[in-house]
Amino acid sequence: MTQRFSYQLQSTDGQARQGIVHTPRGDIRTPAFMPVGTAATVKAMMPSSVRETGADILLGNTYHLMLRPTAERIASLGGLHRFMNWDGPILTDSGGFQVMSLAELRKLTEEGVSFRSHIDGSRHMLTPERSMEIQRLLGSDIVMCFDECPALPADRARLESSMQLSMRWAQRSRDAFGDRPGHALFGIQQGGDDEELRGQSAEALRAIEFDGYAVGGLAVGEGQEIMFRVLDYAPAMLPTDKPRYLMGVGKPDDLVGAVKRGIDMFDCVLPSRSGRTGQAFTARGVVNIKNARHQDDPRPLEEGCPCPACSGYSRAYLHHVFRAKEIISSMLLTWHNLTYYQRLMADMRAAIAEQKFAEFEAKFHAGRAQGDVEPV
Template sequence: MTRFHWTCESTDGAARAGTLHTAHGPVATPTFMPVGTVGTVKAMTMDAVRSTGAGIVLGNTYHLMLRPGAERVRALGGLHRFMDWPGPILTDSGGFQVMSLGALRRLDQDGVTFRSHIDGSEHRLTPERSTAIQHALDATITMCFDECPALPAPPEAIAASMRLSMRWAARSREAYVQREGYGQFGIVQGGTEPELRAESIKALTDVGFEGYAIGGLAVGEGQALMFATLEATTPLMPQDKPRYLMGVGTPDDLLGGVMRGVDMFDCVMPTRAGRTARAYTERGTLNLRNARHAADARPISPHCDCLACTRHGRAYLHHLFRANEILGPMLLTWHNIAYYQRLMRQMREAIGTGTLQSLADILRAGWEASDWTEDEMPQPAIPLAP
């Protein structure tokens, strides 16, 4: 069996490129994890996800405990077999989803009692229960149970929440079952307060985890403040452990996170955008519902090798969305995940050659530019049926 660990292979400023070694295979970092909340990356087969180069996916404790249930997944061979993903899986603890339920949940020092958004049935999550559910799912990476307050919030409320999360982190660790090649991550909290972030890191490293996540960001504070918080946080985190920024984000968020020392990301943005006709490209975001694409035979991007770009033009994708055909969201989600994975590969390569800042300048100039002109972008070579 492979020992769960992360190895650094190159650096460029604060950015790191390396490999996460797990029981379910290696993952090149920096990496983006497609979100498979309920055991599926929305609108994609797992073969399609694999084709994009994704090395690890994310599932969610809250949703899977409600439907179909962790014990059923265990009985069916675990989440890897259940969803046809033999590679590594990280499971979010459910803390964020429970905290977002508002009036449907009740928080105390021991855990959270809440009502299902599906049928109103009552459930309870504690650090011990969340950890046990993730074990039953056979998560390669288990997240400790935490509270994630929305920002902005008073410093005293953020401090109280962070310290509760640290107590829950210690209980999550005590409940965690050590297995070769598996790991558990602690979650750094503290809002945008550097002193609270430092206190949280100290508490978590005293407990000891296989990796460390940064939670409580991208919850309303804005990108500039998120980046400033990362700059104050990542230098204090263990240098030999993977760092995961939870729930982030746009392509520019990923770039900024990598440049500030983050190794792992997840976000629903590329799949959600794919379902709403938005395509991420090297020239910003395209809305395929826009009438200007109705007669455009060109691919979304000349640099993409996904099925949407190699076999179809913008006009066809525009037609699918206007006709409310499910194939439109499927193809565009595939494209967006492929774009995110290509972006991560570009950053890994640039870190290895010490050219990340040059890549960042090129990427940001492209995102701010307009769409490709006819001269810049070749027509797709799509063979016609005889």
């Protein structure tokens, strides 16, 4: 088993890339989708079940874990992997995005962000140095720089000052991270939807040198058209020999469009959150299991899907347990959605390796255009 972090690019098809991220805790096949384990758990799933869906890596949230149960407590109990019973790689975000979106009475300065917890109102200060310390205590394999992420749309002056602050914080994150063999630190490109600012950000990050690079500041309300416009140039500004991670994305067609434009790694709460609200992703689009049309339907959610929801239960049963608010509904639909996402990533990896990504993409969109199977 490898003792250090590295990236191996195995094949390309246009801008799409297929490869492997090697870590001491196991390999991550790319393009990769990381299920989100916000509070040291992927909601409604056992870690072994998440592994069965095909996931190689999970994401944990620094902001939530630092507030409850605290990074210090997790460290005293043996680190995040042992705490949540997941032996594969874990990526932790920096906490910056959640501070901006969830915390109360926050104040941004050059030093960092002071804020009150959304849980109990307690006061906290999050800086690049503190973010690195928390992520070290958690023991995550991939650590994200502390950055500031403005919502879009924003004017150029706001985007520029935010990007420059994030680059100063990136250097401080790198300095505080230090030398940690086997662990990786990713820089985060900022600049909103401004190509020139994205270029300046990429140049600053390359000068600092990181183990991987994220395209940040997207999936913040700008819409798919603007996101894809940015991805038409942003990934190519980053090193080709390091993994590229698009943070917080997304819907299945977002993933396909982003892989086509050179992205390797993704995370999003969508498959698990949608499962809990009765939405299932299939090759023919989204199925709302709450709809009455499913109540007498003996067929599986998706023909050919190997997950327990599809192999063991009917649409009628899934409709019933969702309507009855039974816990098994969240479990089965989340398991299905995560399986769908991992099968989608596996299909993209195979298509890139075989130089058939355009063919895959056409088939993917044609399938979704069909819509759900006809009611019984």
